[in-house]
Amino acid sequence: MPGADDFFAIDMRVGTVIEASPFPEARKPSLRLAIDFGPEVGIRRSSAQLTVHYQPEDLIGRQIVAVVNIGTRRIAGFTSEVLVLGAMPTATEVVLLGVERPVANGTRIG
Numbered sequence: 881m882p883g884a885d886d887f888f889a890i891d892m893r894v895g896t897v898i899e900a901s902p903f904p905e906a907r908k909p910s911l912r913l914a915i916d917f918g919p920e921v922g923i924r925r926s927s928a929q930l931t932v933h934y935q936p937e938d939l940i941g942r943q944i945v946a947v948v949n950i951g952t953r954r955i956a957g958f959t960s961e962v963l964v965l966g967a968m969p970t971a972t973e974v975v976l977l978g979v980e981r982p983v984a985n986g987t988r989i990g
Contacts, residue, residue, distance in 0.1 A: 891949035892965070892989035893917050894979055895924070900936035903927055905956035908972075911936055912958060918986025921948050924961040932973045945977040945989055 899914035909931040916923050926946065930939070946962040953960045966974035979987075 888990070890947055892945055893921060893948050893985075894943050894945055894983050894987045894989065895921075895962075895985050897939040897942050897944060898923065900939040902936060903956070903958065905958070907956070910955075911939070913939065913964065915944065915946060915962065915964075916985050917946075917948060917962075918984060920986050924948060925959065926962045926964050927953075927955045927958055927960040928964040928966075928974070929972070930964075930966070930974050930976065933975060942976070943979050943982060943985075945979070 895915040895917040897913055898916050901912050903910040903912045906927060908929050910927050910929050911931060913926045913928055914923055915926060945965045947965065948962050950963055965977045967977065968974055
């Protein structure tokens, strides 16, 4: 059974979306994101299946939560570097996790 050590091995951080665009090449409807995680982690890219509730322009400037230490994944020629986190009421619907108040980019979740 996973324990606290397993949980704390996952590096979750707050970042601000600085770029968002449609990703028509992806097999499932997705957006390409560039997210600023501050000076320690830097800018990372992600492919995220957010098209049910979000348009690219709605995401610019929004703070989100992502896992930053799970490695990369190639999706239709694009390298996704972080896993953006969200609640999933259905298999195709993602509601982004965020913070209640603004915090510095790169702030750890724990």
